[in-house]
Amino acid sequence: MTHTDKADQQAGDVATSQASHDKSSLPLLTLGAIGVVYGDIGTSPIYAFRQATHVRPGAASSDIEILGLLSLIVWALTLTVAVKYVFFVTRADNNGEGGTLSLMALARKTFTNPPIWITVLGVVGAAMFYGDALLTPAISVLSAVEGVELVAPGMTRWVVPITMLIIIGVFAVQRFGTAKVSIVFGPITALWFLVLGFSGLVHIIAYPAVLAALNPFLGLGFLFTHFGIAFVVMGAIFLAVTGAEALYVDLGHFGRKPIVLAWFALVFPCLLLNYFGQGAFVLSVGIENVASPFFQMQPEWALLPFVILATMATIIASQAVITGTYSLTQQAIALNMLPRMVVQHTSATQSGQIYMPQINTMLMLGVLVLVAAFGSSASLSNAYGIAVSGVMIVTLALLVVVMWRNWKWHPAAVLAFGLVFLVIDGAFFAANAAKLFQGGWVPAVVALVVATVMWSWMAGRRRLSEKTRRDEVPLEFLVNNLAKKKPNTVPGTAIFLTSDVEGAPTALLHSLKHYKVLHEQNVILTVRTSTSPRVPDDEKVTIDAYNELFFRVVVTFGFMESPNIPKALALARKLGWKFDIMSTSFFLSRRSLKLGQKTGLLRFWQDRLFIRLARNASDATEYFHIPTGRVVEIGTQVII
Template sequence: MTQTSSAGSTPAGDVATEQAGNGHGSLPLLTLGVVGVVYGDIGTSPIYAFRQAMSVAPGGHNTTGEILGLLSLIVWALTLTVAVKYIFFVTRADNNGEGGTLSLMSLARKTFDKAPTWITGLGVLGAAMFYGDAMITPAISVLSAVEGLEIVAPNMTRWVVPITLVIIVGLFAVQRFGTAGVAIVFGPITAVWFLVLGTIGVVHIVQYPGILAALNPYYAIEFLVTHANLAFVVMGAVFLAVTGAEALYVDIGHFGRRPIVLAWFGLVFPCLLLNYFGQGAFVLSVGPETVRSPFFEMHPDWAIGPFVALATMATIIASQAVISGAYSLTQQAIALNLLPRMVVRHTSETQSGQVYMPQVNSFLMIMVLILVVAFRSSEALSQAYGIAVSGIMIVTLALLLVVMRRNWKWHTIWLVGFAALYAVIDGGFFIVNAAKIFNGGWVPVAVAAIVSLVMVTWMLGRRRLAEKTRRDEVPLSFLVDNLAKKRPTTVPGTAIFLTSDIEGAPTALLHSLKHYKVLHESNVILTVNTSPSPRVPDDEKVHYEAYNELFSRVIVTFGYMEEPNIPKALALARKIGWKFDIMSTSFFLSRRSLKAGQKGNMLRRWQDRVFARLARNASDATEYFHIPTGRVVEIGTQLVL
């Protein structure tokens, strides 16, 4: 009965993504926006990645060959993981122009008549791990930039953590105003950041051109072979260079694939490589044993102060990107019924993707502040960084293989080859990061476990609630037929009864008949569905069906990236023949008061209690669906799970 958009993605998914991006401006402006929003995270990795790779290899970085080996590992990690996997393949797996773990999950599910549970499980796991990433990224990015003050003024060391806390509080405090205004400066500032990275890198490469030999993968392989005892921990540090790659896929819907590709190969990738090579050249020029933080020390003394300020701005921008991503991910999860409803505030009248979620913002801010106070340095935080991101990459790979096989129709040989290559790379990164679990890596794991548990509990609770409600309710067809034969007293106007169950009579309708013993002259059973596609065209959004002169059914289908605005959707129904006046229409909602039952085992009873609490804390349906408050009648019912 429900009409949904089901267009799939193909390897040539650029058409959809280009259409998604074209609404935001010209290609140069889009590309500049990509530099600021998409690449802010990975653009701050040079601050700590090479430094950490050197620090975890004591005694293994005193020769030219070993420095070349470390650099070669970073170069090829960036090339194979970001340039090849994400740019050439993952960004093509768009779901009608949208990206991210949940979009990829929806795309993979659409290739099955009945999607296997494990695909949903992977989507839940990937989304949960993103929250761990969203907590650590602002903490490590801002902290690592402010630590540059120690180079300018060593006596400022004790002020690094307080200054970081102030910046983070300010960052989260301005989220309520939206990113529309400040986004104008994001692109130019980050573009300047990358140009400065590349320029200082070139200066030191010219002084030590032999560093370019690190382009040869032989040095990476040789380092791993000759330093087998260090390879494990070194690869964990090398992985820091590719953190932020997941943002490429998440932000496709805002910019389109072409600007993302142009920005990567035209500016970001070259400047990152030049800076890493420049750091290596600087270390070999002055001697590894004298260098503490090559990223800051490679600058002349007069430039360190301004550069620390620029680095701080760049890390704030990088943090903004991942915070906004957490809002978007939560909005998708709510639409896909993975999380209870939360308050979603749209901060832009022209760009629907710009949202602010107070509960998510408060949760992230508190967790980021706790991380900064607990770890106190970016070096310590790097031990906690990586597990969540590497886990997301494995989930992305698994879902991508499903799409490659079932949607793109890849030949088995090519599929197995691709899977084998990246199973080794992504699996290797995950293993080396998992080894840090007792040194701080448990933090994102714990967050992912809690969020996954909440999502699973919410899904199971909704399923049990629907089953119980279906058993208790009267079939809609039976009620409609009986009321048509024996019509009760009718009153003027239209009554719209919201229900998620297509087959059963709405609880609000049954209680209305029981207590008021009247019907409106027009009664509409309204069901709101979410499509596996990010957006549904207006001509497919509303399905209307008249049962008789008393009853009709309307099914409204929103994409999971759309704002569920019922009045606007019902206005579309006029085009298909349904006439109604909002001022003579009442919306009837059933507000359930849930109580945990005493049946089942301890786990079942615990899940029921958690689900009941989540349901109580969910945002009001009237606000979530933008129904005029003066037109709503809520009928309370109590239900034991």
């Protein structure tokens, strides 16, 4: 998701993952994929060719230069999206799921002791997605609204305010879920692509010489003859392929076949027709007469409805990346890469529909600040690209590991594939990195902040676990002692949550110390997260009995699942464990973290950040869906 991965959860608004294997639902899934998967890349024609022809005054002053730029866009779409993502990346599914963190989990499965660099790649990829998630709504909506300048030039000063109002509205409706809205996503986006293709075809027929851009040597020739601005040009060309990560992110909900079918049957042809149409229009009227070929190539009578349709398409693209951010965050929390946050389910039937108010608010504020600060899509395009191209490199690196260790490709084939696409992805990343001081620093800073938070959280959790493990009593030792000298018992069941499968829960020790009693049944419950996206019900719960007083229960959730302990424990009835939720008490340990003496500058600020994150983390009771009336929290103080 990867583009966390993008729009991962929104796909569930259209169809369930189980339906992805139902051939009868293929048309519906394909239509849904058009609306959700391709919303982002479908809005790129609004600004990509425009930026390519305006990277420097005079860079596209001749017909051969315009054809060279167009050739670069065509082959970037073909190699990066059609070949790399459609043919290869979408095959690297983790039990049907896709996205950066899913690919990281898949790569880690191939090692007995996964090397740290695989986790680092996952952190970097996820962090860069957040930078992309801020820029996509800003540049997409702003570029569409700018079309009103051609309809009514006097509206120029209202472009930014209108954009900000639309963005506020998009984020405001997130809490209601997207089930009803998603029904029209596919048809509207399908109409958008058909209009793109038709408007481009009209100009291709009028100026068929533009098809010469199919020759890849025209693009290569442009780069060699304009070596001084080659990086700047590649940065603009890259705008045409932003959104490619969505093909992989939504794999779990749509399945590979609908995504591939939608790409080759509609999306790819219509994108090519539109880009060729823009090139034909510019060649016929002259680059000096064109400021925005995408809008100016439309007939005057169709301009206003075209702007409205473009705005609707960009809203859909924004919706996709917002819900994709929710999905990525949920995965990161499940994989212990971020602290717990509030996750609200907006559908009683679709587990994929979630809303995260904290993430929603932070995203909205960030997008609004970007729109106000940059003021135009042309300025924002300088900031757009570093994060997306970075995610693509991370995806390539993890994919190479999967090809080598999971698919068992010959090392020479893996090396050849990796080198070819490293040249392409590396060129795109270097080109976007060249725009660092023109706005590219924005996603870079966002990614750095998110990566720092993730790494500090994981490091803090590791130190806290080591600290508590040293202080805890071995569980087996405690159970054996209590069996020999049985304390007083009271009716009912006590469930003690702990992340350590070997140590006695702190809540149990404090309960014995203060209450000096045990319940008739005492369950030591550990919740684990699998490297698979979902765990079947018959594999979710394991039960082991120490004696008649103590049981060990391990509940395993997939990293795409919302951890619901009461529902998981209901599955335990099939294993012979009888319990009544209304006579069950859940004992949780609430740790109060305190700073100890620090030995270095890194630990000085990192531990402070970890403690602040822990204090603001969502309550465990709410996160695990435990009935609040059945919870007993016992406070402990830990010095880290």
